[in-house]
Amino acid sequence: MNKFSKLTKALSLSAIIGLGFAGASNAANINFNNGVAATDGSGLTSQYIDPNSGSVPNYFIETFDQATGAPGFPGSTAYTDAGFEQDCAVNSINASPIGISVSGNAGEIGVRQGSVPNTAAAPANDSTCYGYLSNNGSGTATVEFDYTNLLNYYTALAGNGVQIGITYLGFYWGSVDTYNDFEFYSGGSLVTEISGVGLLNQFGGSSGNQTAPSSNTYVEIEFSIAEQFDTLVINTSGVAGEFDNLVIGLSTREIPVPAPTGLALFAFGLVALGLRSRLKK
Numbered sequence: 001m002n003k004f005s006k007l008t009k010a011l012s013l014s015a016i017i018g019l020g021f022a023g024a025s026n027a028a029n030i031n032f033n034n035g036v037a038a039t040d041g042s043g044l045t046s047q048y049i050d051p052n053s054g055s056v057p058n059y060f061i062e063t064f065d066q067a068t069g070a071p072g073f074p075g076s077t078a079y080t081d082a083g084f085e086q087d088c089a090v091n092s093i094n095a096s097p098i099g100i101s102v103s104g105n106a107g108e109i110g111v112r113q114g115s116v117p118n119t120a121a122a123p124a125n126d127s128t129c130y131g132y133l134s135n136n137g138s139g140t141a142t143v144e145f146d147y148t149n150l151l152n153y154y155t156a157l158a159g160n161g162v163q164i165g166i167t168y169l170g171f172y173w174g175s176v177d178t179y180n181d182f183e184f185y186s187g188g189s190l191v192t193e194i195s196g197v198g199l200l201n202q203f204g205g206s207s208g209n210q211t212a213p214s215s216n217t218y219v220e221i222e223f224s225i226a227e228q229f230d231t232l233v234i235n236t237s238g239v240a241g242e243f244d245n246l247v248i249g250l251s252t253r254e255i256p257v258p259a260p261t262g263l264a265l266f267a268f269g270l271v272a273l274g275l276r277s278r279l280k281k
Contacts, residue, residue: 044172065091078106079104079111101148130242134236136239154250179241184233199219
């Protein structure tokens with residue numbers, strides 16, 4: 001695969017409004033092994049990304065490679081291992097309006113190429129940059145990808161009556177361990193989660209196996225508009241959790257405009273929702 005399309009490539013207003021999401025379900029639909037081979041040497045990537053150019057509208061990609069940063073916004077090397085600063089970066093962190101907030105302990109998050117014993121193992125067939133998380137032998141390490149700014153930016157661009165949400169996420173999960181898990185939140189409330197134990201049990205995989213397809217898989221999750229998430233949290237209580245080619249897909253929904261006679265009730269409803277949201281936090 002040629003290097004992926006730029007993370008911060010702006011969508012046109014017409015493209016945003018033309019998105020839409022049909023067939024919403026009551027539960028997130030999780031699939032494994034639906035990814036496709038990436039020809040740039042990064043293992044597996046989303047089936048919704050053009051394997052030759054990566055230039056598919058309405059999808060945003062985190063590859064951890066410097067080359068995929070938008071011109072003028074090369075991303076952050078704050079988490080990059082020494083010696084890989086010219087090649088690797090968290091390219092979703094930048095100063096643009098749609099920069100994604102990535103946070104965690106710099107001593108627990110790493111970005112690099114290749115495997116290092118007792119530190120990190122590159123996902124199977126992945127020779128490019130990837131991200132990893134390690135608890136360094138104690139406690140639980142966490143990294144958070146907060147997409148709130150991106151969603152606010154495109155919702156504002158779309159205009160009144162349209163809301164932008166994330167209804168798709170795919171990621172390459174390397175050498176899955178029993179102590180890894182991925183959590184998805186909306187407004188601080190847990191939407192769904194995936195555990196390494198569950199994945200390995202489903203496929204009969206061996207925890208930490210660095211080459212077997214049963215332990216190195218592309219995970220895809222489709223959310224209904226009601227379940228759309230704004231924050232991804234990755235946790236590990238061991239050494240280590242490895243991941244690459246994070247892909248999110250944006251969808252839209254129309255926000256009903258209340259009739260004049262219903263404005264009072266609508267306002268009351270907003271207050272009630274606000275109180276409910278606070279209670280959940």
